[in-house]
Amino acid sequence: RERVERESAESERAEQARAERERAEARPRDEEEARARADREERARVEAEQREAEEARRCVEEQQRAQAEREAAAQAAAVARRRKAQVTAFLKENGFAKGAAGPKKSLLKTTYPLHAAAKSGNATMVELLLQEGANPAQVNSAGKTAAQVAQKANKSNSHSGVIRTLASAAPAIQRAAGGA
Known part of the structure; x- marks a missing residue:
């Protein structure tokens, strides 16, 4: 045990x-x-x-x-808004009632806001009108584009800014239209 x-x-x-x-x-x-x-x-x-x-x-x-x-x-x-206000003031001041691309017609003559701005040498307004849809290739009743109007009014390079602005817009229009 x-x-x-x-x-x-x-x-x-x-x-x-x-x-x-x-x-x-x-x-x-x-x-x-x-x-x-x-x-x-x-x-x-x-x-x-x-x-x-x-x-x-x-x-x-x-x-x-x-x-x-x-x-x-x-x-x-x-x-x-500022651009539209400036364009509206220009259009009213110059008797255009149909917008940035709309014509002003008289008995024998048709002109456009872009042509008026080009003739006056206002490069800033030309740029604003282009931004608002104005067509730089549009011709007036005399068959002239805004660039041709500016060229004719160009005395001592007074319209060179307008001519440059329109020239730079023309290639963009050609590209948009399918041109070279």
Whole structure:
């Protein structure tokens, strides 16, 4: 009976020792797994922060781009309003009632706003009328284009600005019409 108790105690001690060895062997493995898990969690946290920062940066850039577009559109609208006001004043002052491309007819004569601006040497108004849709290739009742009218009125290069403006508009008209 003593022997059985001794063997039982030894067996129990051996079992405890084996369990202790297993725990000792498992401890570094558990610690390594815990470190690996902590590393994965840290990487995931850092990646999430980077994604959030990138998304915030993109959002700010999008807001800035949208603001710049709104400002550019507002500025373009203001320029267009000023241009239209100047053209309207010129048309009214010179008796043109049908817009930037519309003719003014008298009994024997037909002229256009672009021809009137070219004849007066007003390069700024010529440019504005072109922007408003006046056709530089349009001929008046005498068969002359606005460039020809400006050339005829050109004394000592007084109309050179108008001639240059109309010359730069002519290639654009030719390209739009499919010419060379």
